[in-house]
Amino acid sequence: MKSEIKIAGFGGQGVLSMGKILAYSGLMENKEITWMPAYGPEQRGGTANVTVILSDDPISSPILNTYDMVVALNQQSLDKFESKVKPGGILIYDSYGIHKRPTRTDIKVYCINAMEATLEIGNNKAFNMIVLGAMLALTPIVTIDSVLKALKKTLPERHHHLIPMNEAALRKGMSLIK
Numbered sequence: 371m372k373s374e375i376k377i378a379g380f381g382g383q384g385v386l387s388m389g390k391i392l393a394y395s396g397l398m399e400n401k402e403i404t405w406m407p408a409y410g411p412e413q414r415g416g417t418a419n420v421t422v423i424l425s426d427d428p429i430s431s432p433i434l435n436t437y438d439m440v441v442a443l444n445q446q447s448l449d450k451f452e453s454k455v456k457p458g459g460i461l462i463y464d465s466y467g468i469h470k471r472p473t474r475t476d477i478k479v480y481c482i483n484a485m486e487a488t489l490e491i492g493n494n495k496a497f498n499m500i501v502l503g504a505m506l507a508l509t510p511i512v513t514i515d516s517v518l519k520a521l522k523k524t525l526p527e528r529h530h531h532l533i534p535m536n537e538a539a540l541r542k543g544m545s546l547i548k
Contacts, residue, residue, distance in 0.1 A: 374437045378417070392424070396516075419447065421437075439461075440462070448463055466486070484546070493535060493539070
């Protein structure tokens with residue numbers, strides 16, 4: 371099993387954190403992983419993306435031209451990466467701020483309302499965990515248990531009290547996939 375994933379959006383949406391948590395989750399499951407972030411000079415508001423590869427076998431290169439799954443969280447990312455999804459692959463996008471919808475018919479496209487879901491659970495900082503939950507509902511490349519362990523590893527201890535809220539956000543994201 372090998373999953374090649376691109377996650378892209380604005381800085382501040384938790385794009386890089388989502389990729390890091392996914393990579394740590396893969397490590398917890400003894401998978402081969404690569405995590406390659408790319409971002410502009412702006413910490414918040416600039417564009418950011420991350421490539422994550424999870425595999426049962428050694429990974430020859432972290433550089434990819436196409437992906438099994440692309441998660442696009444803003445219009446610029448959708449415009450740039452829609453064409454990079456392999457035929458038969460998956461494109462997930464959040465409807466918030468998207469004015470030009472995807473047009474490809476050779477891939478599976480899922481529109482999630484993650485931003486609206488943050489309002490329902492009352493925490494907009496859980497946006498990335500909602501998106502990650504939607505990803506895992508489509509392709510269970512890692513388990514929620516591994517994600518929760520990865521959260522403990524990546525979050526400073528002073529924020530461990532937020533792990534139950536993050537678990538609720540993951541499960542909310544899973545419910546968005548129909």
